[in-house]
Structures are given as C-alpha cells and as structure tokens.
Amino acid sequence: MDEFDENKSKQLRPGLWATVNERYPGSMITKSDFVPLAKLKKPLPESRLTFVSTAGVQPKNSLPFDTVHPVGDYTFRRVPSKSKPEDLEIHQLKYPTVGAERDLNVIFPIERLQELAEEKIIGSLSPNFFSFIGYNMNPEMLEEKLAKDIAEAVEAEGSDVALLAPA
C-alpha cells in the first residue's frame, strides 16, 4: 500500500455521506428545478474571487455561531480576506476540527487564496469571504434566507467568481 492509500484508510469518518439521511432523518433535499453553473465572464487572472465556506470559521470576538440550536443557525459571518489564521476561530460541532486547528487552511484555505492572488493566478480577492455552519436542518430557511443573504453580500462586493467549499 503506498502512502496515498494509507492516508485514505485513515479517513476519520469513512462512508459518512452515505449515511446522512440515517443520521439526520428527513434532511435530504430533493430539487426539481435545475440551476446551471454560471460561466466565467472573464479570465481568472482578471476576476475578483470570493470564498464561501460552511466551516464555521469567523473572526475572533465576533458573535459565535449557534452550534447548539437543534434546527441550526441561519446567519453568516464576513471574514476579511486579508485575515491571518490567528485572527480567526472555528465555531462548529459537526466535523472534527482538530486538524483545522493545527492548520486552518485544510478547511478554510485563506492563505492559499492570498498566495494565488499575489501570484496573479487570481485577479484579486473580494474584501470579505463568507462563512456559516453547515448544520441547518430547515432547507427552506437555508435557501430562502441564508443563501439569499450571502448571495446579496457576494454581489455587493463585486465578485466575479465564488469558490464554494463544504466542510
């Protein structure tokens, strides 16, 4: 077994996704409408990129995400894209954060994105990135409130590209 395969076998929660409806009954979303992905309007080196994450990352001293509520938290936090990992903290219970606490970039790759912008592989970063927690058990509120709120905030910052990353 090579090193890659060995690491794969150490996955903390193998097969997790397949069990989601068993773990959170009734939570699976079925969508009848299809929203196609938007195409890039200009090359990436000329585009402003934002980052949207469910990792529960937020600036220190901001109101912690509500990780205890049984139905979830439908708010988001702005994370300044110039932040350093030590300016940020994680409030999230539903994924093991031990690795991200050692290196935030494994779940919230802020330094990697800053490097890509410095190297002009990405044109620029939006002033803020956007973060929320993924434990949201009311899909209607997730879609009608939280997703819309984030979409408006992303648009207001003139982003051309949004990188979406589930935790």
Add this chain to the structure above:
Amino acid sequence: MSLQYLKEAVSGSDTEKLIRYVRLHFGDGNEAAGKQEIDKAWIEALKLLLDVPATDREFILNILTEKDAATLAHLFFHLHFYFVERSGEWIHDGRV
C-alpha cells in the same frame, strides 16, 4: 424536509422520532453517542449539587419567570453542551 418531519412527529406524538433527533444532534449523527452525551450532562449537573452549595435561586426564578419558553428551550440546549464540556470528555472536535 427535516422540519416537516419533526412537525409531523410532534402532531403524531411520535416521541421516539423526536428524542432520536435530539440524540443524533448531541451525538453528531451517532444516536448511541448522543444518548451517552445526555447522561453525561445530567451526571455532571448532579455532581455539582451533591454538596448542596449555595446557588443563586433568585436568578433562576427570575429567569424562569421573565424569559419566554423558546429562549429557555434554547438555554436548555446551551446548558447541555456546557455541562458536557465541563465533564472534560468532549467528543465534538475529533480528539476523543
């Protein structure tokens, strides 16, 4: 949809579905772990009262009188996690 699933359980008095949901929440998707977490929180709370220390009953009674039931329910969930964390056995970050 999850909320609909729970509301139907409430209207049908399906208590097993409801408590299972709570256990899954507390156990991060693992029902058996969630059941242990509930026990852990109650044991931790009980331990703190065995020596009958002075407590601020006036505060407690004021809170129960002044705050609405939803706020108290939300507080109840906070208290669960508070006592679990206080127990020193925190399962939610992947260390245990």
